[in-house]
Amino acid sequence: MFFTIFRGSMKLAKTALVLALASAGTMAAAESQVTLYGTIDGAVVVNKAKGGDATVSLDDGIAGGSVWGLEGSEDLGNGYSVGFLLENGFTMDNGAAGEDGKAFSKQATLSLSGNFGELAFGRMGGLASYEGSYSIWDASPLGTDYLQGGLGNTFVTGQINNNSIVYVSPEFGGLKIHAQYSNGVEEDTQKWSRNSHYYGLGATYEIGNLSLAGIVERFDNKGAENKDKDKATIVYSLSAAYDFEVAKAFFGYQYASRFHGFDQLEDVTVAGKGMNQNAFTLGAEVPAAGGTFKVAANYGFGKVKSADGVVVGDEKLSNDKFNRFTVGAAYEYPLSKRTFVYGWGAYATAGKMLKEKAVEEDFKSWSLGLGLHHAF
Template identity: 40%
Template sequence: MKRKIFLGSVLASLASFSYAASNVTLYGQMDIGVVAGKAKHSSATFQERSGFTGMSRWGIKGTEDLGNGYRLSFTLEEGFTADDGAVTAGSGAFTRESILRLNGPFGTVAMGRMGALGFAQSTAILRGWAFGTSWGASAWSVGNVHFGRLNNAINFVTPTFSGLTLHATYSNGTEADDKKWSDNAHYYGFGAKYTAHNVDASIIFEVKDNKGVALLEEKQKALYHITAGGTYNFNGVKPGLIYQYATQEDYYHQHAFGFSVTAPLAGGSAKLGAKYLLRKYDSHYVDLAALSEKKASVWTVGAGYEYPFSKRTNLWTYAGYADGAKGWKNEADVNYNGWQVGLGLLHKF
């Protein structure tokens, strides 16, 4: 009798645990392949690479319905390189994203470690570039200004008004906030995203004040940039445009332009894009760093293709070429000078 009572209590406990944990999900993806390339003034390379089209990652996410239109959710996500099992995006656990969210009639508030509005992760709203922040030399983040992931951050998103949402992110210390306020580097981001009538577009204004940050033993000035981009869906064919202007006093001013298109092809999806970046260094920085050129520029073209073997597994392939000029003409990096081709698999779970 006691054995039956004990067994019944165990089963009841398991059932209650299963119910409580039913809204918690383990998820992730593995991206691994082979990539060959040759940079200017360097030997050709052939490597097994992880995260070329999308960083390998795993995470835990869950939600709780609080009633009356309110919901609490969380995301904990860590990146890794599948070819050697190493952790990426810094030391520690869940360095890609660590967020607690509250959703309600007012919108959404999120706190923790998250991506800047113009970068990646669930709080980002970058639009207009088919390759996003991945795909080798075609990544929008190559050469362009971005603020990556932010510690000590809070993000607010308004409810949707006819396809329009407003976004704001603030970081009280992009790395740490253990000093007085004036010695922490702060991030401010404001943006708008519109998704309706076949249009998917955004405009983002971002600032990092660089308080407490030094460049070549001198205090850095604030870095400002604005990014605008979008796509239009023509029956599955999505051409896109993107532009960014960045400026930092006593350092540089920069323009970046991109045109890309995503289209269905042979049961899969093809990407094609070209971008051009022009940077002009301030005289102060040129003298300080003893640069030989006051300007730098690079243009890049890339093509990618994804074929779905299933709902969770894609074959991917890529080819890209970059050509730098002036300040980057001798840069021994395939992102600025050289070619790159790759083939691999991405599996989501």
């Protein structure tokens, strides 16, 4: 009799424990959410640079980079929530990480949201970088994608910064204010005056089918490794997009003062006062045959302000003025809600300083190809 009662009590205790654990798991699931997400993109690319041979390759990230990430949030009650976002890039064709030494090279942020807006800390893209959750520039249907057709071939598109804080205000009649600061775009382990800082201030405004953005960014170029860059880089960026329903039009303008390099010449740094440039973009996306056709043209012109000029290898380029022009078109056809196939063609050319023999192959080229893009 005693053993029968004991066994019955043990069963009840085990049942109660299982129910308690299940209840705790349900409460935890109700209070917080974690999502695994990402994109995988690959394409067969034909590319030819000025004076070189045409190449055929399997490339990654043509219509958007391949990334994976973890996103989570917890409801704190009373309209407040805390969230995190951890995102890393990778190359699909060989499986390599996006950036050596970083587990999450794209974004790593912790945020607090409420009726005051949103405040976030960590590694994030600048306001006009076209990188991550806090970039607000929307100047082209191609963005920084599709090789030569992307904005990075003509514009100064910023970067991803470490040690950052960003504030996004609540919406006031369609208007939002965005402010961002980095205490050290790479490291902030030295005294303040020796860290390279980023400052960004922007506003977005939406009314009906019209979306506007205006951004000013400042890179102070401090730090021992940047002592040859004696002036801060200041970039003003504007964008406008209007949805006509039968088509969506895009426009962008940028003035970059004292910037110090071109994306196409990774090893070349222009010291001192750097370069100034005006740049424009015009584009459209149109629904067509069940998919979307996108086209954009970009033009920039500027002048070298540095007394040292531009030196490539051992050769100093003779002209102090330059211009560059790119155009690209793409067609994206959805196979499902998360997958689309695409084709594109893009062309880039340049003049004055950038058509000199030492650099023309970096600025004059074309590409075309077919690819597949999947989101999960």
